Amino acid sequence: MVDKSFSACEFSLLSDKVASIDPILTKIFECLPLRSLVRFEAVSKHWFSLITDPHFSPLLKPRYASGLFLLPFKLQDEPFSCEVDFLPLDGINSQTPPFKRLRSVCESTDVKILHSCNGLLLCSSPRASGGDTDYFVCNPTTKKIVVLCRPADGPYGSWRGIRGLYLAYDPLKSPNYKVVCVWRFAGDLLYKILIYSSETRAWRVSESDEYFYYSSKAHFDKGAYWNGAVHWHCDTDNWFVFQTSIRKS
Amino acid sequence: MARKNRNPVGKNVDPEAQKKKTRTLTLKSSDGQEFSISESAAVLSIAIENMVEDDCAGGVIPLPLVDGGTLARVITYLNKHAEDGASDEEKRKFDEEFVSGMEMGVLFDVVLAANYLDIRGLLREVRRRIADRMKNKSVEWVRKTFHIESDFTPEEEEQMKKEFAWAWEGVDSDVDD
Structure with missing residues (x-):
């Protein structure tokens, strides 16, 4: 039997074939990490259209988490070191973490991670002057940071009423994220929910309900985003759930 | 779709399955080489299974889109996966080694053959290997x-x-x- 040895011509013919059979290509794309996929958009216009196709884009296929960031436990007055540990979950090809210290992602010191959601981080850091706080959303992979504007005027013009800030982001449903803010009126148990949209880059007050009065203690500082809604646990063993209704784009 | 879930190494005593193990088919590559393979291994390819079922095989199955070298590789894969008593772990290890030494040109050949012959497991393995070779490249x-x-x-x-x-x-x- 003859062993396989390619002449240049045969090889070119075959790889041409692979490159032209879209179902094979897209399946190969699904095995590639996002970083490579985004780079390979530049290979040709055909590849660009396959990779970015809004209906079949391999960028939008569900993926296993490659790892977890662990934030070391700190006592309240201990200085925050911004150091994070990375726990790879894909044992075989354990990747090096995308970053080790938050400071390599954003310049400011004393950054706090408030919430994380499908690869995005919601952080806060005190402003150098004025004793005010900046809130920002950060993508550690792209190192892109968006500082959240303040909610427009009215009673919500300051950050002081914030009782909890949460990211609502599901890349499988929409490339845009939302930030859900539980806002409490001073000295009162009246709450309101504000929503920031990355699409409009503005805050709006949730229309779904009027002010709500919440006497039974809900832990609005410890919530979780899951399945299209932010969930908070209440002392009465109930759950307070806010549906973020992300529209499919 | 029950067909693709059929387990050829099942411990049943189905006389039909027994027959498949002993019956051999001949596959003919594009460059005229002929290969013998047990029917139970050959039908792991959905395309070949369909040809056998439609009885259009007539002894020799011509595969005009697969050359001899590639077909030999594919048959090695099919034989391993039809082997009696090969554990899943053994097959997994075999799959890994099977694709690990292949150059890109060979991987392209095998992915096209696996696509044409509709051998899902092999297709998955080779695609993954191609992606692995590409992922850090310019x-x-x-x-x-x-x-x-x-x-x-x-x-x-x-x-x-x-x-x-x-x-x-x-x-x-x-x-x-």
């Missing part, structure tokens, strides 16, 4: 390997590189490993 390496000519202008390419600078970091050298 755009230029991919163009050269897949024989693609860029239809972006240098300015457009520069723009993409600038916009997604993070995706262009940590790329291996173009020397093939």
Whole structure:
């Protein structure tokens, strides 16, 4: 039997074939990490259209988490070191973490991670002057940071009423994220929910309900985003759930 | 779709399954080489199974899109996966070793053959291997390997590189490993 040895011509013919059979290509794309996929958009216009196709884009296929960031436990007055540990979950090809210290992602010191959601981080850091706080959303992979504007005027013009800030982001449903803010009126148990949209880059007050009065203690500082809604646990063993209704784009 | 879930190594005493193990088929490659293979191994390819069921085989099954070298590789894979008593762990190890030494050209051959013959497991394995070889490579390496000519202008390419600078970091050298 003859062993396989390619002449240049045969090889070119075959790889041409692979490159032209879209179902094979897209399946190969699904095995590639996002970083490579985004780079390979530049290979040709055909590849660009396959990779970015809004209906079949391999960028939008569900993926296993490659790892977890662990934030070391700190006592309240201990200085925050911004150091994070990375726990790879894909044992075989354990990747090096995308970053080790938050400071390599954003310049400011004393950054706090408030919430994380499908690869995005919601952080806060005190402003150098004025004793005010900046809130920002950060993508550690792209190192892109968006500082959240303040909610427009009215009673919500300051950050002081914030009782909890949460990211609502599901890349499988929409490339845009939302930030859900539980806002409490001073000295009162009246709450309101504000929503920031990355699409409009503005805050709006949730229309779904009027002010709500919440006497039974809900832990609005410890919530979780899951399945299209932010969930908070209440002392009465109930759950307070806010549906973020992300529209499919 | 029950057909693709059929387990050829099942411990049943189905006389039909027994017959398949002893019955051999002949596969003929594009360059005229003939290979004998047990029917139970051959029908792991959905395309071959359909040909056998439609009885259009008539002794020799011609595979005009697969050359002899590639067909020999595919048959090695099919035989292993039809082997009596091969554990899943053994098959997994075999799969890994089977694709690990293949050059890109060979991987392209095998992926096309697996696609044509509809052998899902092999297709999955080879696709994964191709992706693994590509993932840390430069755009230029991919163009050269897949024989693609860029239809972006240098300015457009520069723009993409600038916009997604993070995706262009940590790329291996173009020397093939």
